[in-house]
Amino acid sequence: MNPRAVVGGNNPPDPIDEINASFEADREEAANWTDGAPVENEAQMKAVDALRKSMREWRLSLEKGQKAATAPLRAVYQAELDRWKPTIEDAKRIEGCLVSTVDAFKRKLKAEKEAAERAAWEAANKARREAEEKARAADASNLEAQREVQQAKDAAIEAEKAAQAAKKDQVKGLRTVTRYTIDSHKTALADIYKTDPDAIVAFVDEYVRRNHKTRAIAGVTVTQEQEAY
Structure with a gap:
């Protein structure tokens, strides 16, 4: 009993194999001519030119087959890209509008925070200098003076902490654009x-x-010669 026919069970030939088969004889002959030995007479030249023409037809047939085989895939791929594209673009558009909405305020807030940070560091440096001066001037045997020195040191430490906190308090969503x-x-x-x-x-x-064929360029020498193609 013959096996039951199923979709795809006929094993269609690979188009690459079909194209290759139609040029097999010329492909094998071309291999004989491409062993590194140059052509030495006109008859050989004509034989090689004929093979080159055949190999060009082989290549063009393969390229045509490739295009035919991939066209449906490209169409599906492009259709799916197109299906997603409008929604992605709208999402980007909304993002851009939201960024523009807060741009001026963020830049203003950043300037204010930078000013606050500068003031905090000025206060911290001032408190540190005052603590150092008080420590130098204080009588080591005077308890109240030493207490005042410690208070000044503590104030300098707190001022330093406040400056560090101001440094960390940054506006998010801003970037430097050059x-x-x-x-x-x-x-x-x-x-x-x-x-x-x-x-x-x-x-x-x-x-x-890009331009040597279309106009003369000072300092450039253009030459022409023949070569096989």
Whole structure:
């Protein structure tokens, strides 16, 4: 009795194997010609050119097959990206609006807290100096004077604690953003050339690569030669 047919049980051929099979003879022949020995006559050249054309057709067939095989996957992937995108963008939009809502207040609060911290450290330094001065001036045999010295030391310690607490009291959700304005491109270029000449060389190399075919560039020699393709 024949086995019962099931979906996928027909084992369809792999399209890569099918494409490879149709070019198998030329692939094997190409291997014979690519052993490192150069072509020496026109007949050999024509044979190699024919094989190169066949191998190009093989590659194009594989690329076409790859595109056909992955197109449905790309479509599903892109559709899922598109499905999530509007909601993600709206979430980002809401985040941005909330950040803008508190921006001015946070910057104002940060300035106030920094001012409070400066004042706290000034008070702590003042209390420390006063305690040191009182300790130097106090009579070691005078009990009340020594008590006052201790009180001054305790006050300096408390002032230090208050300054440390003010230092830790930071506004969350703020970050430092560095921006720049180019006042003179010429001056900036001269500075870069002096301090980072490799960056200028890399820019020139890339600029010449992109533009040497479209215009003459001073200091650049353009040559042409033939090569196989």
